[in-house]
Amino acid sequence: MCVSGTLVEKLHACAAAGFDGVEIFAPDLVAARESPEEIRALAARLGLRLDLYQPLRDVEGVDEAEFARVLRRAEATFALTERLGIDTVLCCSNVATATIDDDETSAAQLRALGDLAAARGIRIAFEALAWGRFVDDYRRAWRIVELADHPAVGVCLDSFHILSRGHDPAAIRTIPGERIFFVQLADAPRLSLDVLSWSRHHRLFPGEGAFDLVGFMGHILHAGYVGPWSLEVFNDTFRQTDVARTAAHAHRSLRWLEDAVARSDAALGGLRMLPDSAAPSGVDFVEIRAEDTSDVEELLAQAGFTSRGRHRTKPVTLWTAGRARVVLNEQHARDLVPHLAAIGFEVDDADAVSRRVDDRRCIRLFRRTYAAEEPLGAVVAPDGMGVLWSQAADAGEPGWVAEFEHGGAHVATGVVGVDHVSMTQPWHVIDESVLFYAAAFGLRPTSVTDVPGPQGLVHSRVLASPDGRVRLPLNVAPPIVAERGGEAAHAQHIAFLCADVRELARAARRRGMEILPIPDNYYDDLAARFDLDRALLAELHDLGLVYDRDGDGEYLHLYTRTVGQVFLEFVERRGGYDGFGAGNAPVRLTSQRADGATAGRVRS
Amino acid sequence: MCVSGTLVEKLHACAAAGFDGVEIFAPDLVAARESPEEIRALAARLGLRLDLYQPLRDVEGVDEAEFARVLRRAEATFALTERLGIDTVLCCSNVATATIDDDETSAAQLRALGDLAAARGIRIAFEALAWGRFVDDYRRAWRIVELADHPAVGVCLDSFHILSRGHDPAAIRTIPGERIFFVQLADAPRLSLDVLSWSRHHRLFPGEGAFDLVGFMGHILHAGYVGPWSLEVFNDTFRQTDVARTAAHAHRSLRWLEDAVARSDAALGGLRMLPDSAAPSGVDFVEIRAEDTSDVEELLAQAGFTSRGRHRTKPVTLWTAGRARVVLNEQHARDLVPHLAAIGFEVDDADAVSRRVDDRRCIRLFRRTYAAEEPLGAVVAPDGMGVLWSQAADAGEPGWVAEFEHGGAHVATGVVGVDHVSMTQPWHVIDESVLFYAAAFGLRPTSVTDVPGPQGLVHSRVLASPDGRVRLPLNVAPPIVAERGGEAAHAQHIAFLCADVRELARAARRRGMEILPIPDNYYDDLAARFDLDRALLAELHDLGLVYDRDGDGEYLHLYTRTVGQVFLEFVERRGGYDGFGAGNAPVRLTSQRADGATAGRVRS
Structure with missing residues (x-):
C-alpha cells in the first residue's frame, strides 16, 4: 500500500527500484485480474520474494462461536497464502470482535491458528495495532506469543504502532530474534491526531518524519532479527504518485536507514555502510x-x-x-x-x-x-x-x-x-x-x-x-x-x-x-x-x-x-x-x- | 480570513455577496497598500459596515512590566481602529505571556484597557480561545468581564471555541444580551485533532459540519443579543478559492442558518423565515x-x-x-x-x-x-x-x-x-x-x-x-x-x-x-x-x-x-x-x- 497502481504495476516498480521482496496486501490481490499462481510466477520472474501476506484480522480474544468463524476465514487465507507460495501471514490484534480480555485465551487461540498454519508450512506474525481493543502494546503481543509457545507463532513489530503510542522500544531487545517474524517500518510527522487517522493517512518513509527509526532498528537488530525490513506507509499522497518513482523513493529511504543504523552502532554487523562524508560546508x-x-x-x-x-x-x-x-x-x-x-x-x-x-x-x-x-x-x-x-x-x-x-x-x-x-x-x-x-x-x-x-x-x-x-x-x-x-x-x-x-x-x-x-x-x-x-x-x-x-x-x-x-x-x-x-x-x-x-x- | 485575496478584493466580494458588514483582520490591513482611511471610505461606498477589528492578543493575566507593553500595543491598536471608524476590538484570551492565573488580576487589566478604549469611543470584546493558557472557557471569560464591570468591556462568543471543547452553550442564556458584544460562527467536522490545528485549518461554514449551530444561535438570541452574526472560518481550501464565489457561499450559509434558527423556536422574533418546503420526495x-x-x-x-x-x-x-x-x-x-x-x-x-x-x-x-x-x-x-x-x-x-x-x-x-x-x-x-x-x-x-x-x-x-x-x-x-x-x-x-x-x-x-x-x-x-x-x-x-x-x-x-x-x-x-x-x-x-x-x- 506504499505505492499506487494495480498489483502487477506495483510488482514491476518494486523490482525496478531494487527491492528484494514485497508484502502482498489482501485488497490488491482481491482486485487483481491475475490468479495467485500468476502473481507468484511474475514475482519469481522479477526476482522478488513474496515475504508476507496480510492482514488476517480479528482472530484472538473472541468467544467460541466467533472463533469457529475465525478458523474458517483463516483456513481460506492460509490456502490462498499457500497458492502464492508465501510462508508468513500477518495477524493484527483484534479491533472489532474481541470480547475476552485474557492473555491465556488469546494465546490458546493463536496456538490453534498456529497448528492450522503449520499444517501448510506457514507461520503467523502477531502484531499489536496501536488501536487494538485489548492488545495495543507490542509488549503484550509478545507476552501472548510467549504464552502460545508455538513454533509457527511469532510477533510482527511495526515502528508506527510502537512509536506513535510513545511505547519504549528498548524492551524489543528482550525478545529472541527468531521469534520476531517480521518488521514493518514507517516514519511519521508529529501530529496530535487520533492514532488511527494518523496511521492511515500520514505515515512517511524513514527519514521524512519525526520518529527515531535508527534507534528502533538498533533494538531489533540487537534482538537478533535477520529478516526483511519492510515498509508499510499509508499515505494519501504516495497512493497517487507515479508508482515507479515512489518505489525508488521508498527504496532510497531504506538505504538511508540502513546506513544510518550501521553508523549509529559499530556492534551491528552485516549492514551495508558507506564511507562517511559530511554534509556540504x-x-x-x-x-x-x-x-x-x-x-x-x-x-x-x-x-x-x-x-x-x-x-x-x-x-x-x-x-x-x-x-x-x-x-x-x-x-x-x-x-x-x-x-x-x-x-x-x-x-x-x-x-x-x-x-x-x-x-x-x-x-x-x-x-x-x-x-x-x-x-x-x-x-x-x-x-x-x-x-x-x-x-x-x-x-x-x-x-x-x-x-x-x-x-x-x-x-x-x-x-x-x-x-x-x-x-x-x-x-x-x-x-x-x-x-x-x-x-x-x-x-x-x-x-x-x-x-x-x-x-x-x-x-x-x-x-x-x-x-x-x-x-x-x-x-x-x-x-x-x-x-x-x-x-x-x-x-x-x-x-x-x-x-x-x-x-x-x-x-x-x-x-x-x-x-x-x-x-x-x-x-x-x-x-x-x-x-x-x-x-x-x-x-x-x-x-x-x-x-x-x-x-x-x-x-x-x-x-x-x-x-x-x-x-x-x-x-x-x-x-x-x-x-x-x-x-x-x-x-x-x-x-x-x-x-x-x-x-x-x-x-x- | 474566510476568503482569499487582498483586503480590497475581499471588501468588494463581501458587498456583492450581500453582507451588511465585515470584520477587519489585522494581517489583511497590514499587507494592504491602502491607508485605514481609504479602507474606511471604500467600505462606506460599498455599503459595508466595519463591525470589528481583530485581534488584540495576550492582554490579560500578565505581570506589571508586561502590562505596560500591553497598554502600548493597545494604544496603537485603538488609534488604528479609530482611523478605520470601527467601534469594537476583539481581545482574545492570553496564550503566550500570561503568568497570573487570577480572575481579579485579569479583570483589573481588562478594566484598564476598557478605560483606554472608551476614551476613543471603542469597546473591547473579550473571547476565550479554546487553547487559552488560563482562560479557555467562555464561562470564565464572562466571569472576568463581569468582574471588570466596565461599560466598554464585554464578551465575544465564537461557536468553534465553545463547541469544539464540548462546553455546554446553555449558560450563554445567563449572560445579559447587551454584554455580548460580538458573535462569531464557524462549523467544523468532527475531528480528533488538537484543537488549534482543527481551528486553524478545518473550520467550515454553518451547515457543512457537525456542530449544532442552530442550538448555539438559539441560546444567543434568547440572551437578548441583537448584533451581527459574523463568520470566522479558517479553512485551507476557502483561503484559495475564488473570493467572489466563496463570499456568496458564505452568505448562503448564514441565510440557511437564520432560517433554521427561526424554524427551531417560534419564540425567536426578528428573523427572516421562508414558508417551509419539504426535501424532494x-x-x-x-x-x-x-x-x-x-x-x-x-x-x-x-x-x-x-x-x-x-x-x-x-x-x-x-x-x-x-x-x-x-x-x-x-x-x-x-x-x-x-x-x-x-x-x-x-x-x-x-x-x-x-x-x-x-x-x-x-x-x-x-x-x-x-x-x-x-x-x-x-x-x-x-x-x-x-x-x-x-x-x-x-x-x-x-x-x-x-x-x-x-x-x-x-x-x-x-x-x-x-x-x-x-x-x-x-x-x-x-x-x-x-x-x-x-x-x-x-x-x-x-x-x-x-x-x-x-x-x-x-x-x-x-x-x-x-x-x-x-x-x-x-x-x-x-x-x-x-x-x-x-x-x-x-x-x-x-x-x-x-x-x-x-x-x-x-x-x-x-x-x-x-x-x-x-x-x-x-x-x-x-x-x-x-x-x-x-x-x-x-x-x-x-x-x-x-x-x-x-x-x-x-x-x-x-x-x-x-x-x-x-x-x-x-x-x-x-x-x-x-x-x-x-x-x-x-x-x-x-x-x-x-x-x-x-x-x-x-x-x-
Missing part, C-alpha cells in the same frame, strides 16, 4: 537559467555584484560578490523565463558524495563538460532542479571560476555569501525532496511553518546542514495556485547575507534597483509591535526594508522585484537570529501579487 | 448529455428501458423503466462525451423551492422552454450540473413526459426507480456542494467514507433527504487524478433499484450488455468472508455481480462499463441494507481502470 554557486538573463544581470549589478565574464565554451556568465557566486545560463533555454536551475554545494569529499548518491540511486544529470574543464558531480532533485557538488577549495575561489573570461577581478563588497536558497515544491513532491536532500547530501529537516498568503497557506519546511551553513527552505504552494501554474506556483529566491543591508539598500537604490514596495501600514504595525528606534524605523520605511526579531536576534531584509520566477533577498542577521522572517512573508506575498499585477505596466 | 429524472448519446441508449435498451421517443422541439430523447426516467440530450453538445448534465427532483411545493433557491442566492439556469411546454425550476450546482425541480405528480407520470413523441408506451420492468446518483466533485468544491444541496433542497449530509482505489483515496460524502428517497453520494477524486482530468476525475453514475438484479443481469446479458468484469479473486475472497450459499456464489460469479452484507441486510449489484464519464449500476437491496457497497468500490475502481486501458480496443 557551503553553497558553491546558484544557477539561474533563461533565454535572456539580462533582467537578472541588472539586479545583480545594482546590488554590487561583479561580472566575472563569460564561460569560455558556453553561453554562461558568472557574477560574484563575497563568497556568493551566481551563474547565469542561456544555453538551450528558448522560451524559458529566469528560474533557479541548479545549486552547487561545496563538499569535503566529492568522491564520497558521488558514491553516496549512486548508492541512493539518485538520477545523474548530464552536463556538457570539455576535457579542460572541471567536471562537477550532478544529480536531478525531485523537483527537476540540478544539484551539483565539488571539492571545497582550501582557500580562495574554486577552480571552475577560472573558466570564465573577459570579466572583472574579484572585489570585496558588502555581500558575505549565500544565506539561504528557497524553492517552491509541488505538494506531492515535498516529502520526496526532504528525503532526497537528507539521503544524498546529509541535510536535515529543521523547522516547519505555515505562512498565510493572499491565495492560501504556503507550507514551508527548512532543510539545513548541521552547522547551518547550507539552508534550503522548501515551500509548498497552495494546490489551486500550483494547478494554475504561473509565478506563484514556482516562486524561488536566493537570499544573500550582508554585513550591512541598509548600506547595500542605499547603494542599490542609487544604482536604480526596484525594491519590492512594502505598504505604509506595515511600518505602523512594526512601530506598534516593537519598541524600535524612531530613526531606524524611518530608515527601514524609506528603504523598503522589513524587520523581524527573535529573542535578542534581529533580522533586516529586503526583497527585489520578481524576475521570471526568481527574486533576490538581501538579509542582515544580528545577534543570534536564526529564522527567515516568516512573519514578513504574508506582506511579501501580498505585495508580490499586487506588484505582479502592475509590473508589466511599470517595466514596459 | 424523489428523483424525477436524470439527464445525460453528449454529442452522440447512442452508447447510453444501447445500455438502457439492454437493461430493458423503454424508448419513449424524442422531444417535440429539442434533440432530446427519453427512456423510462419503472419510476426511473433518463433524458438523453444532444443539444449544443459538440465534442462532449456522455456525462451527467442535470438531475430533476420531485418536490411537494415547486413555488416554495423557487423562493428558497432565490433567498439562498443560487444561480438560476436558463433552459429553452416553449409556451406549450412545462417550465421547470432550474439552478446550477457548484460543480456546474443543472438541478431542476417540479411539482410531484399526484399519480402516474409527470406532465413533461407528454412532450416526447414517437416512442413506446410505458411498460412494467424489473427496475423500480433511481436508487442513488453519484457525482465526482473537485476537492475544492465539495463543501460548497454540501451546503448548496442542504440550503437549497433540504438534503442532509449523512455518512462519510474513504475508498482506496488504485490511484488514491476517494473521499465520499452522502447527501440524502430525510426519508432516504433521494440519495446523492458525492465523491472527491484524489487531487492528482483530478489535476490530470480524464474519466476518473469526473466519474459519475446512476444506480437503479431492481426487484431482482440477477433476473435483470440475465436479461441484459441476453441483450448483449457488457458488464464490468470482476476478477475471480474477488469471488474467492467473498467465499472466505461470508458464509454464502454455493449456488448463489456461483451465480454472482457467472453474472459479474458483487455483494455486500450489513447486519441482516444484503446488497447485490452490478456495474456497466463506463461510457464517456458515466456508468450505470443496478442494485437490489434485501432486508434493511442501507449502504452503497463501499467495500466493493476498490475492486470496481481497479477493474474500471483496467477496463479503461482495454476498452478502446474491445469496443472499436
Whole structure:
C-alpha cells in the first residue's frame, strides 16, 4: 500500500527500484485480474520474494462461536497464502470482535491458528495495532506469543504502532530474534491526531518524519532479527504518485536507514555502510537559467555584484560578490523565463558524495563538460532542479571560476555569501525532496511553518546542514495556485547575507534597483509591535526594508522585484537570529501579487 | 480570513455577496497598500459596515512590566481602529505571556484597557480561545468581564471555541444580551485533532459540519443579543478559492442558518423565515448529455428501458423503466462525451423551492422552454450540473413526459426507480456542494467514507433527504487524478433499484450488455468472508455481480462499463441494507481502470 497502481504495476516498480521482496496486501490481490499462481510466477520472474501476506484480522480474544468463524476465514487465507507460495501471514490484534480480555485465551487461540498454519508450512506474525481493543502494546503481543509457545507463532513489530503510542522500544531487545517474524517500518510527522487517522493517512518513509527509526532498528537488530525490513506507509499522497518513482523513493529511504543504523552502532554487523562524508560546508554557486538573463544581470549589478565574464565554451556568465557566486545560463533555454536551475554545494569529499548518491540511486544529470574543464558531480532533485557538488577549495575561489573570461577581478563588497536558497515544491513532491536532500547530501529537516498568503497557506519546511551553513527552505504552494501554474506556483529566491543591508539598500537604490514596495501600514504595525528606534524605523520605511526579531536576534531584509520566477533577498542577521522572517512573508506575498499585477505596466 | 485575496478584493466580494458588514483582520490591513482611511471610505461606498477589528492578543493575566507593553500595543491598536471608524476590538484570551492565573488580576487589566478604549469611543470584546493558557472557557471569560464591570468591556462568543471543547452553550442564556458584544460562527467536522490545528485549518461554514449551530444561535438570541452574526472560518481550501464565489457561499450559509434558527423556536422574533418546503420526495429524472448519446441508449435498451421517443422541439430523447426516467440530450453538445448534465427532483411545493433557491442566492439556469411546454425550476450546482425541480405528480407520470413523441408506451420492468446518483466533485468544491444541496433542497449530509482505489483515496460524502428517497453520494477524486482530468476525475453514475438484479443481469446479458468484469479473486475472497450459499456464489460469479452484507441486510449489484464519464449500476437491496457497497468500490475502481486501458480496443 506504499505505492499506487494495480498489483502487477506495483510488482514491476518494486523490482525496478531494487527491492528484494514485497508484502502482498489482501485488497490488491482481491482486485487483481491475475490468479495467485500468476502473481507468484511474475514475482519469481522479477526476482522478488513474496515475504508476507496480510492482514488476517480479528482472530484472538473472541468467544467460541466467533472463533469457529475465525478458523474458517483463516483456513481460506492460509490456502490462498499457500497458492502464492508465501510462508508468513500477518495477524493484527483484534479491533472489532474481541470480547475476552485474557492473555491465556488469546494465546490458546493463536496456538490453534498456529497448528492450522503449520499444517501448510506457514507461520503467523502477531502484531499489536496501536488501536487494538485489548492488545495495543507490542509488549503484550509478545507476552501472548510467549504464552502460545508455538513454533509457527511469532510477533510482527511495526515502528508506527510502537512509536506513535510513545511505547519504549528498548524492551524489543528482550525478545529472541527468531521469534520476531517480521518488521514493518514507517516514519511519521508529529501530529496530535487520533492514532488511527494518523496511521492511515500520514505515515512517511524513514527519514521524512519525526520518529527515531535508527534507534528502533538498533533494538531489533540487537534482538537478533535477520529478516526483511519492510515498509508499510499509508499515505494519501504516495497512493497517487507515479508508482515507479515512489518505489525508488521508498527504496532510497531504506538505504538511508540502513546506513544510518550501521553508523549509529559499530556492534551491528552485516549492514551495508558507506564511507562517511559530511554534509556540504557551503553553497558553491546558484544557477539561474533563461533565454535572456539580462533582467537578472541588472539586479545583480545594482546590488554590487561583479561580472566575472563569460564561460569560455558556453553561453554562461558568472557574477560574484563575497563568497556568493551566481551563474547565469542561456544555453538551450528558448522560451524559458529566469528560474533557479541548479545549486552547487561545496563538499569535503566529492568522491564520497558521488558514491553516496549512486548508492541512493539518485538520477545523474548530464552536463556538457570539455576535457579542460572541471567536471562537477550532478544529480536531478525531485523537483527537476540540478544539484551539483565539488571539492571545497582550501582557500580562495574554486577552480571552475577560472573558466570564465573577459570579466572583472574579484572585489570585496558588502555581500558575505549565500544565506539561504528557497524553492517552491509541488505538494506531492515535498516529502520526496526532504528525503532526497537528507539521503544524498546529509541535510536535515529543521523547522516547519505555515505562512498565510493572499491565495492560501504556503507550507514551508527548512532543510539545513548541521552547522547551518547550507539552508534550503522548501515551500509548498497552495494546490489551486500550483494547478494554475504561473509565478506563484514556482516562486524561488536566493537570499544573500550582508554585513550591512541598509548600506547595500542605499547603494542599490542609487544604482536604480526596484525594491519590492512594502505598504505604509506595515511600518505602523512594526512601530506598534516593537519598541524600535524612531530613526531606524524611518530608515527601514524609506528603504523598503522589513524587520523581524527573535529573542535578542534581529533580522533586516529586503526583497527585489520578481524576475521570471526568481527574486533576490538581501538579509542582515544580528545577534543570534536564526529564522527567515516568516512573519514578513504574508506582506511579501501580498505585495508580490499586487506588484505582479502592475509590473508589466511599470517595466514596459 | 474566510476568503482569499487582498483586503480590497475581499471588501468588494463581501458587498456583492450581500453582507451588511465585515470584520477587519489585522494581517489583511497590514499587507494592504491602502491607508485605514481609504479602507474606511471604500467600505462606506460599498455599503459595508466595519463591525470589528481583530485581534488584540495576550492582554490579560500578565505581570506589571508586561502590562505596560500591553497598554502600548493597545494604544496603537485603538488609534488604528479609530482611523478605520470601527467601534469594537476583539481581545482574545492570553496564550503566550500570561503568568497570573487570577480572575481579579485579569479583570483589573481588562478594566484598564476598557478605560483606554472608551476614551476613543471603542469597546473591547473579550473571547476565550479554546487553547487559552488560563482562560479557555467562555464561562470564565464572562466571569472576568463581569468582574471588570466596565461599560466598554464585554464578551465575544465564537461557536468553534465553545463547541469544539464540548462546553455546554446553555449558560450563554445567563449572560445579559447587551454584554455580548460580538458573535462569531464557524462549523467544523468532527475531528480528533488538537484543537488549534482543527481551528486553524478545518473550520467550515454553518451547515457543512457537525456542530449544532442552530442550538448555539438559539441560546444567543434568547440572551437578548441583537448584533451581527459574523463568520470566522479558517479553512485551507476557502483561503484559495475564488473570493467572489466563496463570499456568496458564505452568505448562503448564514441565510440557511437564520432560517433554521427561526424554524427551531417560534419564540425567536426578528428573523427572516421562508414558508417551509419539504426535501424532494424523489428523483424525477436524470439527464445525460453528449454529442452522440447512442452508447447510453444501447445500455438502457439492454437493461430493458423503454424508448419513449424524442422531444417535440429539442434533440432530446427519453427512456423510462419503472419510476426511473433518463433524458438523453444532444443539444449544443459538440465534442462532449456522455456525462451527467442535470438531475430533476420531485418536490411537494415547486413555488416554495423557487423562493428558497432565490433567498439562498443560487444561480438560476436558463433552459429553452416553449409556451406549450412545462417550465421547470432550474439552478446550477457548484460543480456546474443543472438541478431542476417540479411539482410531484399526484399519480402516474409527470406532465413533461407528454412532450416526447414517437416512442413506446410505458411498460412494467424489473427496475423500480433511481436508487442513488453519484457525482465526482473537485476537492475544492465539495463543501460548497454540501451546503448548496442542504440550503437549497433540504438534503442532509449523512455518512462519510474513504475508498482506496488504485490511484488514491476517494473521499465520499452522502447527501440524502430525510426519508432516504433521494440519495446523492458525492465523491472527491484524489487531487492528482483530478489535476490530470480524464474519466476518473469526473466519474459519475446512476444506480437503479431492481426487484431482482440477477433476473435483470440475465436479461441484459441476453441483450448483449457488457458488464464490468470482476476478477475471480474477488469471488474467492467473498467465499472466505461470508458464509454464502454455493449456488448463489456461483451465480454472482457467472453474472459479474458483487455483494455486500450489513447486519441482516444484503446488497447485490452490478456495474456497466463506463461510457464517456458515466456508468450505470443496478442494485437490489434485501432486508434493511442501507449502504452503497463501499467495500466493493476498490475492486470496481481497479477493474474500471483496467477496463479503461482495454476498452478502446474491445469496443472499436
